[in-house]
Amino acid sequence: MNPVPPTGGSVLAAAHGPLSLVQDIDWAAIAPPLAVASAALVVLLADLFLSGPRKVWLAWLSLAGLATALGLLLPLRGGGRATFCAPADPATGGPPACSYVVSDLTLVLQLVLIGSAAVVVLLSMPMTAPRPWADESGSDRAVPGGEYHFLLLASVAGAVTLAAARDLVTLVVALETLSLPAFALVGLRRDARGGEAALKYFLLSVAATAVLLFGVSLLYGATGAVHLDRIAAALTTLDPKLDTVAATGAGLVLVGFAFKVAAVPFHFWLPDTYRGAPVPVAAYLSVVSKTAGFAGLLLVAGIGLRPYAHVWGPALAVLAALTMTVGNVVAVRVATGSGDAVRLLAWSSIAQSGYVLVPFGTAAGDGADLADRLPASVAYLAVYAVMNLGAFAVVATVGRDRPTGVVGDYRGLVRVRPWLALAMAFFLLCLAGLPPGLMGLFAKVAVFQSVVAGGTGWLAVVMAVNVVVALYYYLVWTALLFQPPVPGPPPVAGDGEAAGTLGSGGTLRVPAPFAVAIGLAFGLGVVLSVAPQIVLRVLTVPGLLG
C-alpha cells in the first residue's frame, strides 16, 4: 500500500492500484538538497555569461543557493517527515520503509554541512575570482570559478542527501555524488602537486567504494533488504547460517565509511591530499566530506547494523584508539619536524576523527544503549566543524602572503594582526580542548561522558592520554603566535626563506571574505563556549537515532 495519501499523482496511482510505482514526493522534505543542486546548475550556466571581474557573482550565487537551502531547513524543524517510501512489507506486515527521512539527526547534520559549505565558499572567493582580492604577484593561483563552484555545490548536494538517506543504495549514491566532484576539486589547480593529490585520493577512494559496494551486496544477500530499519529487523531474526555473510558485509560497509572519515589504517590518502589541494578544498574535505562520512557511519552502524553492535563495537573502539594515537603522534612529529601548517592540521583532523569515533567504540553487546552514546559523536562533529573551519580559514589567510606555509610563519602574528592571532589561538585551544576554548572542551567532556557511562574504561584512558599529547602541538602553535619576532631562522624549521618574517615588517592582507569567515567561526565559537547547550541539546533529544 502506498502510505502517502494520493494527491498529486493520484490518477495514476488509483489506476494502477496497490502495485503502483508512482508515488507522491514530499517536496518540502527534499527541498534543501534540491536547492543546492539547482544552485550548482545555475552556477554552471551563469559561468558562460559572466566574464572577468564579474566571475565573483558565481560565488555570490553559490552562497545564495546555500542560504536558500539553510532557509528551507526551517519549515522542517519538527522533523518526522519521510518520502520515497516503499510500501509496507507484505511478507512480514512490517511498517513501510522510507529512503529519505528528515529526522532531528538529519536536520542537525544538514545544518552543519550547509553552514560549513557556506564558509568554504567564502574561503574560495579570492581563489576563484582573483579580482578584486588578488594582487599582481598572483598569490591566489586562480582556479576556474565556474567549474569550481559547480563541483563544490554538487558535492554538497550529495552530502546533504546522505544525511537524510535511509537505505543502502541511496547512501552509496549520495556518497559518490559527494566524492566524485571532490576528486576534481582537489586537482582543479592543475599543478603537479594537486594532480598527485587528486590521483591518490581518487584511487584509494574508488577502492573503498568497491569494498563498500561488496559489503552492501553481502548485506542485501543475507537480509533481502536495503532499507536500514528493515536490515536491522532482518538481522535480529537472521538464519544463523547467514550470520557470517552478514557480519562480513557489515564489516566491509564499515570499512568503506572508515575510509571516508580517514580512520587509521585507512587514512593514508589524507595528508597528501590536503597538502596538495587548495586550502579551502582541504577545509572542505576535513569538515564537510568528513561530517558526511560520519553521518553515513552513524546511520549504517547506529540504525542498520545496530543488532551487530557486539561485532563492530569493539572493532571501532580499536579503530578509534588507533586513529587518535597515530594522528596525534604524527602531528607531534610534524610540529617538531617540517612544521607544515596544512599537514599539521591534516594529522590533527585525523586525531579528531578518532575522538568522534570513540562513542561508536562504546557500543554495548546488544546495542540497547547506543542511542545514548552516539549523539556525543554528533555534538562533537558540530563543534569540530566550527573550530576546524576557523583554523583552516586562518591558515588560508596567512598562506596567501606566506606561501611557505609552515608553522614558523605564525611567529609574532599578534603584532601584525592581533585579532587574527587571537582567533587562531582560540581555534587551536578549542581543538586542544582547553579554556578559553570551552566549546572544544565541552565536546570532549560529552565524548568522555559517553565512553565512561558506556563502561569502556580503557578507551577513556587512551583518549585522555591523547588529549594531553595533542596539547603539545596545539600549544607550540599557539605560543608561536605570541612570540616576539626574532631575526634569523625560526625555531620550527621551514624550507622557505620567508618563514619567520611575519612580525618583522611583513604585511598581511586579510581579504573581506576571509575576515567574514573567520569572524563567523570565531563568533559562533564564542557563543557555543558560553552557551554550549545549543549544540549539546542533541545529547538529550529523544530518539535521535530513530
Add this chain to the structure above:
Amino acid sequence: MSVVLIVAIVLPLIAGSALIAFPVDDRRARYAGVAVTGAVLGLTVVLAGAFDRDDARTMQFETDRAWASSLGLRFHLGVDGISLPLIVLTALLTFLVAVHSLGKLPDGGSARAYVALVLVLEAGVLGTFAALDLILFFLAFEVVLVPMYFLIARWGTPGERGPAAFKFILYTLLGSALMLLGFLLVQAHTGTFDITELAARGGDGMSRGVQITAFLAIGLGLAVKVPMWPLHTWLPDAHTAAPTGGSVLLAGVLLKMGTYGLVRIAVPALPQGAEEFAPYLGAFGAVGIVYGSLVCLALLRSPDGDLKRIIAYSSVGHMGFALLGIATLTAQGINGALFVNIGHGLITGLLFFLAGAVKERSGTALLGRIGGSLYARAPRLGGLLAFAAVAGLGLPGLAGFWGELLAMYGAYHPADELSRGLFLVLLVAAALGTVLTAAYMLGIVRAVCGGPGLAASGTSETDDVGPMAEGAPLVRVDPLPDVGRVDVVAWAPLVAFTVVLGLWPATLLAVTDPAVRALLGGGA
C-alpha cells in the same frame, strides 16, 4: 550576596580578556591590574565579613543555575568555611602580585599581557575554590593552565622557561584529564555532579570497586597538582623558571587547588575509596616531607643550588604535611591540612617574593653567586628573609606551626578504620622532616644573609676570579638596593598575617573546623 561572589570571579575574567583583546598602554594596564585585583580583594573581604561564622558548615552565597543541562553541568557556586580562607588568600596574593608588577617586570612581553594573564589566572583559582559542580570545578581547574603556561614561557628565566612551562602544563593536564574521568565515573553511578549532594550521600550508590577506581583517578589528578611525591617533578622546574609573580601564585594558590580538591571532593564523596588509599596518601606525604628537605639540604651544599629551587622543594615537603593531615581522615588532620595550605600560601609567597628580590638585585639566584652577607648589604631584606625562613621551618608563634602540629596530631590518632601503627611511623618520619626543614631553612639564612660583609676582592663575583684573588685585601661587598616602597606594600600584609595566624590560630580554625566536621560527618 551571592552576586558578590559571582562578580569577584567574573570581574577579573572580563578585565583580563579585555586587556588581552584591546591595546592599552602598559602603565595603565598595570594600574588597571592593581585596581581590579584590589576590587576583587575588597569583594572577598566583604564576603568574609558577611559570612555567617556560626553557620560555617553550610554553603553560603550559593548560586545554582543550569548551564549545559544535557551534560548535567550546573553553574553552582558557594562558599563555606573550607573555601572562604582560600578565596581570601587567593585574592590577597593576586593583589600583591599585581602591586609587585608595578615595579620592574622581567623581559618577555608587555606588562599588559602579564597583568591580563594574572587576572585570568585569578578568576580560574577563585572559580575552583567556589565551584560546587564537578564539571565546573574541572573547568575552573583548567582555566589556570594556559595563563600559567604563558607566564612561565614568556617571563621566565631564559634558557629553562620553555621546557619548564611545557612540563608544567602537560603534567597538570594529564592529571586533570584523569580527574575528569573520575568525575564522570562518579556521575555515571550517582547521576549528579553536585558536590554538596555527593558529600551528603557519602558514597551511596557507588560500590566499593567504583569508589576505589574513582578515587584513584581523581586522587591521581589532584596529587599531580598538590604535588605529591613522586608526581612532583614538574614543580621545581616550573617554580625555578617562573617569574617572581608566577612563582608566588603557583606556590601560594595553585598548589592549594590539589589539596582543596581532595578535601572538598575526593574524601567526602568517596569515603570507601579514601579509606583504601589514605595509607598511601599519608605514606607518600611523609616521604615527600623527608625527601623535600633532603633535596633542600643537598641543594644548599651544592654551589649550583638555586634559591628558588630550594624553596620549590620546600613546598613539596610542606604539602606533604597537608597530605598527611588529609590522610588521617580526622577533623584534626584535615583542619591541619587546611591550615598548612594557608600558612604555606603566606610564607612561601613571601619567600618567593624575597627570592625574586634577591635574584633581581644580585642578578642570580644561585647560592654560590649571590655572595651572602645580605644582612650587611641590604639589612631589611636580609631580616625579612630570615623571618620568612624561620616561619617556614614552623616556629611556634608563626603561621607555619599550627598546620604541621595539627597534621601530626591527627596522625597520632588517625580515623578508626586506619592502621594506627602505620600512622605512628609516618608521624616519626614527619617529625624527622621538621628537624631537617629547620636545618635547611637556617642554612638558607646562613648562606644568604650571614657573612661579615667583607670578601677578598673579586670573590663576590666568581666569574672573574683572577690571579689577584689570592691574598687580595678584604673589601666591603657591594651593597644591594634594600626594601623599596612597592616592596613594603607587597610584603607587609604577608608578614602581618603570618604573625596574626601564628598567634591566634583560632581565627582560622573557627571557620574551617565546623565545615570539616560536617564533611566528615556526611561521609561517615
